[in-house]
Amino acid sequence: MKFTIDKKFKNKSLEEVLKALYIPKKELHWLRMSKDIKVNDQECKLNVILKENDEVYLPDFIQESAYKKSNKKASIVYEDHNIVVAEKPAGQKVHPNDENEHDTLVNDVINTVDSNYVEAVHRLDADTTGIVLLAKNAYMKKILDHMLANNQIRRIYKAHVKKNSGIRKQTIKAPLGRKPYTNIYHVTRDGKSAITHILSSQKKEHYDVLTVELETGRTHQIRAHLNHLNAPIIGDKLYGGSTAVNMHLFGYQLSFINPLDDKELTVTMKEK
Known part of the structure; x- marks a missing residue:
């Protein structure tokens, strides 16, 4: 580092x-x-x-990640000596489940940046498009893991839901758990604490655009909470959203104070 x-x-x-x-x-x-x-x-x-x-x-105590390079280039939104922010397309996983898998975002980033060590700090669901924060050395991974666990990294999302959804600025505090024998998460008293902030709602011609911030990071958290409000995300087949080619959930923005220099870093998804 x-x-x-x-x-x-x-x-x-x-x-x-x-x-x-x-x-x-x-x-x-x-x-x-x-x-x-x-x-x-x-x-x-x-x-x-x-x-x-x-x-x-500082010499690296872990020289490289246990992942293979892909044959594709990642879309890099920001990079410095210690971190990289890359955009993940819909349908791609963030990181491999085993050493032989080589078509994830992490594999693409290793093939793109000048570092043999790349590890994701957080993840997006495979069907979600958006930016992901990755560490380029194991020291920075430790630092960013601590920051994420202590809510020092802001994660802002955009979600498209049905027109005239009635969703307004609010905080959703509703525990989430997985329904037995399914991959669906729902609000349940026995679930894990989950907090989602809806920062704004904007009406478009065919849908409403919600700006959403995660305080916790449970599996399918935004998808499950919006479904709980009867406003599943467009294209979210698992939670009953209206039909679309891809799910309309986007990892839109990341921001945090870099502890190395005390400067705020804000990275936003590229405009399509």
Whole structure:
């Protein structure tokens, strides 16, 4: 991992900085044994005291992902040294279920970016179109996993539902569980906590456009919650949405404060 020391980290040791970034003890111990840590191209140890704008290089404790490259290029929306945001088409899975699978978004991204390590931080259902955040090294994966678990990554979606749906700005707090012997999720008292924020509703000629934010990330959460409100997503065959070639649910926008430099990063899906 490569990064530049922000002013908030000046006069701190590298170990203090990595602890503040939630790098686990196991990885810190591995780094203590390493001889390849560099600050401004000079070898050093974790106890080195850092200055603002120092350039830090950490050797990768995991060199590459256990996935094969595909023969396709991914649509990259944003990329830097440590992260990449790619757009997933409808009908494609985010990541493989086994090492021999090579037609997922992760496989395409590995074939596109200059990194042998690519791991998805979150996922989209196979039928959902939209942007996905991926880490380009295992340190950043740890950092982003922590941020996602603590609701520090905003995920905004667009969903098309039937015209005059009556859906308004609201927060849906309704636990979700899977119906026995099906792949359908529904609201049930015995389900897991699920919170969905409907930020706005806009009327179009043939449908309503909902802007939706996830607070939790349950399987089929938006699809199940909108079905619960009698407004299944257009093209969502599983939940009774009206017929369309693809499901009209889009991973539209991601935003978060990058803890490496304290700058807000907002990435939006490309306009079609």
